[in-house]
Amino acid sequence: MENSPLTRPQRRMLWMRLGIRLLIFVGVVLALILLGRPVLELCMPFLFALAFTAATEPILRFIHTRWKIPRGILSLVMILLVVGALGGILTGLVMKGWHEIAELYGNWDEMWAAFQNIYLQLGETTDKILTYFPENIQNIIHDLSDRLLAWLNELASRIVPKTTSAARSISSFVMAFLFFLMAWFFTASDYPNLRKTVADCTPKSLRAIWAQLRRAFSAAFGGYIRAELTISLGVMIILAVGFGIMGQPYGMLLAFLLAVLDFIPILGAGTVLVPWMIVDVILGDWRKALYLLIIWGIICLFRRVVEPKIVGDQTGLHPLLSLLAIYVGMRTAGVLGMILGPVFLIMMRNLWRAGMFRDTFGDITMAANDMHAILHSRREETGGKN
Numbered sequence: 001m002e003n004s005p006l007t008r009p010q011r012r013m014l015w016m017r018l019g020i021r022l023l024i025f026v027g028v029v030l031a032l033i034l035l036g037r038p039v040l041e042l043c044m045p046f047l048f049a050l051a052f053t054a055a056t057e058p059i060l061r062f063i064h065t066r067w068k069i070p071r072g073i074l075s076l077v078m079i080l081l082v083v084g085a086l087g088g089i090l091t092g093l094v095m096k097g098w099h100e101i102a103e104l105y106g107n108w109d110e111m112w113a114a115f116q117n118i119y120l121q122l123g124e125t126t127d128k129i130l131t132y133f134p135e136n137i138q139n140i141i142h143d144l145s146d147r148l149l150a151w152l153n154e155l156a157s158r159i160v161p162k163t164t165s166a167a168r169s170i171s172s173f174v175m176a177f178l179f180f181l182m183a184w185f186f187t188a189s190d191y192p193n194l195r196k197t198v199a200d201c202t203p204k205s206l207r208a209i210w211a212q213l214r215r216a217f218s219a220a221f222g223g224y225i226r227a228e229l230t231i232s233l234g235v236m237i238i239l240a241v242g243f244g245i246m247g248q249p250y251g252m253l254l255a256f257l258l259a260v261l262d263f264i265p266i267l268g269a270g271t272v273l274v275p276w277m278i279v280d281v282i283l284g285d286w287r288k289a290l291y292l293l294i295i296w297g298i299i300c301l302f303r304r305v306v307e308p309k310i311v312g313d314q315t316g317l318h319p320l321l322s323l324l325a326i327y328v329g330m331r332t333a334g335v336l337g338m339i340l341g342p343v344f345l346i347m348m349r350n351l352w353r354a355g356m357f358r359d360t361f362g363d364i365t366m367a368a369n370d371m372h373a374i375l376h377s378r379r380e381e382t383g384g385k386n
Helices: 008-067 071-106 108-130 135-168 170-189 191-201 204-246 251-263 270-283 286-311 319-353 358-385
Strands: none
Touching (some): 008 071, 008 170, 008 191, 071 170, 108 270, 204 319, 251 270, 270 286
């Protein structure tokens, strides 16, 4: 039996609901575009404080309930222990990295000369191969090679000043870190009362929406991002140990940069290690090429064994959807969009499964059925007249 068209009051209410939802969606998107980044930068220390409080709250609540120790004292001890442990590790890594950056900056001219020498050696080897190609192809390749060297020189001249200027912004980071510590202490010491106050001031309908958003957010960031960070940390350790064994200069700095590259979807440490290995083979440095091959093989084995266990079904996305999310994120927000694109898609999928869009989808289906019924009834009327 065909659906009958809606009555005018039903149709008016239907399109009013859809219009309100569209306005809310557009308003949220505009707010994120215009205010998202500035507000996020201003509130970042407090958001980190809230995240650390939520992560340590189960331990804090257990100790407070078991031994009746005041939450203020427990919060202070917890912060000192966490900051002390993480601070010791990070201080060692930062000092090592800073030493390598300072050494690299001091020896930059020498390093660039060595790179140019390697580049020229590679060019001489490729020239021998290019003799078998037509002259016009040789000219094109030589032109591309000169442009690549000029681009690398310009890129290097830009990166080094940015590195030194970034070092000058350490004072602002230290200030933000102090605010983070204070916000963490005040939040952790009074967390139950803060939660109760926020819950009492929030309408019940908004609390239900917030619960769905929090679960979707936790599944995306707490699962996917945490798993990828864990894998990238493992890759960094493998690279640091491998570079240390092979005596590679600036090994810690290179390990960190390649781990960051490995965190970016589609890219990975292999995008640098494999070309590096090929260049060493062309230059005749078989020993270094063998070291790089072993390091890359260990990384591939590590990801093959560990990644399914750590990531598991955190994404659950079809590879085509993941690729689409990465591409759209890259086109809209660059490298950060490549990382957050799949995360956003995971959040939307989780919200869909939680039924957050059920009413909206139901209204869209109702509107489509209404239009179909109107068109169908108009055809019947026309056919009857004919």
